[in-house]
Amino acid sequence: GAVVSQHPSRVICKSGTSVKIECRSLDFQATTMFWYRQFPKQSLMLMATSNEGSKATYEQGVEKDKFLINHASLTLSTLTVTSAHPEDSSFYICSATGANVLTFGAGSRLTVL
Amino acid sequence: AQRVTQPEKLLSVFKGAPVELKCNYSYSGSPELFWYVQYSRQRLQLLLRHISRESIKGFTADLNKGETSFHLKKPFAQEEDSAMYYCALGGYSTLTFGKGTMLLVSP
Numbered sequence: 001g002a003v004v005s006q007h008p009s010r011v012i013c014k015s016g017t018s019v020k021i022e023c024r025s026l027d028f029q030a031t032t033m034f035w036y037r038q039f040p041k042q043s044l045m046l047m048a049t050s051n052e053g054s055k056a057t058y059e060q061g062v063e064k065d066k067f068l069i070n071h072a073s074l075t076l077s078t079l080t081v082t083s084a085h086p087e088d089s090s091f092y093i094c095s096a097t098g099a100n101v102l103t104f105g106a107g108s109r110l111t112v113l
Numbered sequence: 114a115q116r117v118t119q120p121e122k123l124l125s126v127f128k129g130a131p132v133e134l135k136c137n138y139s140y141s142g143s144p145e146l147f148w149y150v151q152y153s154r155q156r157l158q159l160l161l162r163h164i165s166r167e168s169i170k171g172f173t174a175d176l177n178k179g180e181t182s183f184h185l186k187k188p189f190a191q192e193e194d195s196a197m198y199y200c201a202l203g204g205y206s207t208l209t210f211g212k213g214t215m216l217l218v219s220p
Contacts, residue, residue, distance in 0.1 A: 034208075043117075043199065043210040044157075093157065102208075104149075106156040 003027055004096050006105030013084055014113055021079045021108045023094030029074035030096035035067075038091040038107075047092075050077050074098075084112040115140045117202045119211035126190050127219050134185040134214050136174075136200030144202055146183040148174055149210075151197040160185075160198070170194070190218045 003026040013019050023033055032051050036044040048064075050056040050071035058064045066088075068080040077096075081088050093107040116139040126132055138144055148160040161169045163176040163183060174185045183200060195218045200211040 043212040046208065102159065104157040 002098070002103045004030075004094065004103045004105040006094055006108055008108060009106060010109045010111075012111045012113065015085050016083055018080055018082045019084055019110060021081075021092055021094075021110075023077045023079070023096065023105050025075045025096045025098060025103070028096075028098040030077070030098045031074065033071055033077035033094055033096045035069060035077075035079050036093045036095070038093060044093060047079075081110065084110070086112045088112050115144075115202050115209050117200050117209050117211035119198075119200055119214050121214045122212070123215045123217065125217045125219065128192055129189050132185075132187045132190045132194070132216065132218075134198050134200075134216065136183045136185065136211060138181050138183060138200075138202045140181075140202055144176070144178075146174070146176055147201040147208075148172070148183075148185050149199040149201055151199070151213075153196070157199070190216075192218045192220055194218050 005024045005026055007022045011019055034049050035047045037047050038044045046059050047062045048056045048058045048069050050069050052071050052074050056069035066082055071077040089110055089112045091107050091109050094105040096103055118137045120135055146163040149157050150160045151157045161167055172185055172187045174183050176183050197213050197215050199213045202209045
C-alpha cells in the first residue's frame with residue numbers, strides 16, 4: 001500500500017515552454033502533497049506544500065508564478081514549470097501524506113535545452 | 114532554524130564490516146528524526162524513524178539529544194546495503210534532509 005506515482009519520469013523540453021509533472025497517490029487519499037527539488041549532489045529542498053482544495057504554500061525563494069502547483073483532488077497534485085529555462089533543469093520529487101504515511105514518488109528528471 | 118548535517122559524502126566499507134553513517138541536527142524543539150534510503154534507480158523510501166526504536170534490515174539509530182546526533186549503524190554491512198542514505202528532521206510538513214551519504218559495500 002501507500003504508492004505514489006509520478007509522471008513523467010523524464011522530460012526534455014525547449015527553453016520557454018511549460019512542463020507539467022503529475023503526482024498521484026494510487027491507493028490512499030493524500031491530504032497533503034509536497035514538491036521537492038534536488039540539484040546534483042545536493043539534498044532535497046522543499047519547494048512547496050499543497051493541501052487539497054487550497055492554494056499551495058511556497059518556501060522562501062521559490063517563485064510561485066514559475067512553479068504552479070495544483071492539488072485539485074485527494075489523489076492528484078501537479079507541478080507546472082512555466083516558461084522553463086535551462087536553470088530549471090533538475091530532479092523534481094513529490095511526496096504525499098495520508099493515514100500517517102509519507103511516501104515519495106520516483107521523481108521526474110527535467111532537462112531544459 | 115532546523116538543519117541536518119551528514120558530514121560524509123561517501124562511506125566505503127567491506128562486506129561484514131560495521132557501518133556508522135553520521136547525522137547531526139540542529140533544532141530548538143523536540144526533534145523527530147528519520148533515515149531514508151535510496152537504492153540505485155529506486156525511489157526514496159523510509160528506512161526507520163527514531164520514535165519507533167526499531168531495527169530495519171539490521172540498521173538501528175539512536176537519538177542522542179546531548180550530542181544532537183542520530184547516527185545510523187549496522188554491525189555487519191552487506192553488499193545490498195549499498196545505497197544513498199538521507200537523514201531527515203521534522204514532521205511531514207517541515208521535513209529537512211541532510212545532503213546524504215553514499216554507502217558502498219564491497220565484497
